[in-house]
Amino acid sequence: xxxxxxxxxxxxxxxxxxxxxxxxxxxxxxxxxxxxxxxxxxxxxxxxxxxxxxxxxxxxxxxxxxxxxxxxxxxxxxxxxxxxxxxxxxxxxxxxxxxxxxxxxxxxxxxxxxxxxxxxxxxxxxxxxxxxxxxxxxxxxxxxxxxxxxxxxxxxxxxxxxxxxxxxxxxxxxxxxxxxxxxxxxxxxxxxxxxxxxxxxxxxxxxxxxxxxxxxxxxxxxxxxxxxxxxxxxxxxxxxxxxxxxxxxxxxxxxxxxxxxxxxxxxxxxxxxxxxxxxxxxxxxxxxxxxxxx
Amino acid sequence: xxxxxxxxxxxxxxxxxxxxxxxxxxxxxxxxxxxxxxxxxxxxxxxxxxxxxxxxxxxxxxxxxxxxxxxxxxxxxxxxxxxxxxxxxxxxxxxxxxxxxxxxxxxxxxxxxxxxxxxxxxxxxxxxxxxxxxxxxxxxxxxxxxxxxxxxxxxxxxxxxxxxxxxxxxxxxxxxxxxxxxxxxxxxxxxxxxxxxxxxxxxxxxxxxxxxxxxxxxxxxxxxxxxxxxxxxxxxxxxxxxxxxxxxxxxxxxxxxxxxxxxxxxxxxxxxxxxxxxxxxxxxxxxxxxxxxxxxxxxxxxxxxxxxxxxxxxx
Numbered sequence: 001x002x003x004x005x006x007x008x009x010x011x012x013x014x015x016x017x018x019x020x021x022x023x024x025x026x027x028x029x030x031x032x033x034x035x036x037x038x039x040x041x042x043x044x045x046x047x048x049x050x051x052x053x054x055x056x057x058x059x060x061x062x063x064x065x066x067x068x069x070x071x072x073x074x075x076x077x078x079x080x081x082x083x084x085x086x087x088x089x090x091x092x093x094x095x096x097x098x099x100x101x102x103x104x105x106x107x108x109x110x111x112x113x114x115x116x117x118x119x120x121x122x123x124x125x126x127x128x129x130x131x132x133x134x135x136x137x138x139x140x141x142x143x144x145x146x147x148x149x150x151x152x153x154x155x156x157x158x159x160x161x162x163x164x165x166x167x168x169x170x171x172x173x174x175x176x177x178x179x180x181x182x183x184x185x186x187x188x189x190x191x192x193x194x195x196x197x198x199x200x201x202x203x204x205x206x207x208x209x210x211x212x213x214x215x216x217x218x219x220x221x222x223x224x225x226x227x228x229x230x231x232x233x234x235x236x237x238x239x240x241x242x243x244x245x246x247x248x249x250x251x252x253x254x255x256x257x258x259x260x261x262x263x264x265x266x267x268x269x270x271x272x273x274x275x276x277x278x279x280x281x282x283x284x285x286x287x288x289x290x291x292x293x294x
Numbered sequence: 295x296x297x298x299x300x301x302x303x304x305x306x307x308x309x310x311x312x313x314x315x316x317x318x319x320x321x322x323x324x325x326x327x328x329x330x331x332x333x334x335x336x337x338x339x340x341x342x343x344x345x346x347x348x349x350x351x352x353x354x355x356x357x358x359x360x361x362x363x364x365x366x367x368x369x370x371x372x373x374x375x376x377x378x379x380x381x382x383x384x385x386x387x388x389x390x391x392x393x394x395x396x397x398x399x400x401x402x403x404x405x406x407x408x409x410x411x412x413x414x415x416x417x418x419x420x421x422x423x424x425x426x427x428x429x430x431x432x433x434x435x436x437x438x439x440x441x442x443x444x445x446x447x448x449x450x451x452x453x454x455x456x457x458x459x460x461x462x463x464x465x466x467x468x469x470x471x472x473x474x475x476x477x478x479x480x481x482x483x484x485x486x487x488x489x490x491x492x493x494x495x496x497x498x499x500x501x502x503x504x505x506x507x508x509x510x511x512x513x514x515x516x517x518x519x520x521x522x523x524x525x526x527x528x529x530x531x532x533x534x535x536x537x538x539x540x541x542x543x544x545x546x547x548x549x550x551x552x553x554x555x556x557x558x559x560x561x562x563x564x565x566x567x568x569x570x571x572x573x574x575x576x577x578x579x580x581x582x583x584x585x586x587x588x589x590x591x592x593x594x595x596x597x598x599x600x601x602x603x604x605x606x607x608x609x
Contacts, residue, residue: 087581091581108572111573230412
């Protein structure tokens, strides 16, 4: 039983790795742009599909998975840039409802475009050789798929890089300034429109990475876009909107609730997540790590 | 808000009379689409009590619509209840659910209100989706309805008209004025002894009541209750209707609902890519017509009114 729980926990952390990439991007975007990025899921799925196409193109050459991971992230970031420059810039000063609705419209557009391009089937990305199969610990009691471990590492490395960018570079300093006081940042001569675009692009790129990662873990299909973004919303609200630390803890909580819920009451394992989200919002609306004034 | 002037009243009577005479003039297919549109009219106008008058972004109103639908389906299919009983029970159960969910939600505002309504909406969906008694992911198929589509059309027309009349009376009563007051400011109403949360909660519950009725009618019309009617797709579509018609006018969402449903049926006749079209409609509306079609028309008219602060462009 203990082994089973341990296995589930590690699987849970693996699932959390993908959720984490999504949620951290979402939280970053909310923290700096104060936008509920509803298209985050669409960009996630788009990145996955682009990764799929690249992995097919590169299949004869080899090393396709890694290149498609990079390509998925970059093309997703490009789509994010496009959306930010064309649409989001026009609604920053508008009411929350309009910001939300315009993104809601973009979700429909991107989803339908993807359906036209990639169809409605289930597509999966071939894993590289050495990431298939599983490893076992504790005398074979705890079995974990290698790919799950890879996803954990991918999540951790990406977050670490984001942390370095945000805390050790001039660009990160500017983004943090924008996050704290946007008027002051603009007055000091920072190029705030460019900063906003970059933050949205980074968030989108992380979503794209997550999309390629999930294409290798399971499959990509229409409908996953909104499913994923709602899950990511639940994570960032549990952890606290705008808090990257909160997103990490939130992703762990949601990943674990999902997997342990499967052991306890499989019928209600999805419901558990929204229950946790509702409870956190009622008790502490700004989330576990958010700021009350945010 | 321009009141129920003689001119407005006349236009409404003409529209109502036309709706009553339509079954003798148009094809049964159009009557079916119109019935669906009318059901959405009620859902949209009900949602707009919270959205337009209360000023709270609800992203989980399908929970009440879907609950009404499921209650109706269970009563009609499994208990052999009559249609009136089923519809009344739909409204009652949705109201009770609105009271429970609303009690928590009115504590929050802005993003957090939107997130909490979404969480509750998803929670209801997640439970129903796995609940075998109500058909889990397939839903309840073969819900008995009225034999004749025209009879059902008239039933829907009467119910929806009466409901909208009640909603009109509510939002133009002192209660409605105070509700708009709580939308404009959460700080000032308490100074004159108004409990913002209670005001918002009552609005939320009234909205849930009418959403439940519309959900019940929707399920009877389609003969099936499926988990999708509880999801963001429906919660979002009703927001789009409110945006399309205009949130600042009582009948704005109604106009939005009729236009969107007819547009959907018309465009799906030509292409499968309705979502693409709808997406572009939403984007263009937000960018160029944020007051919706009816709201913008009224803006042009002689009795123009001030937009509420939360809808005005903040430059």
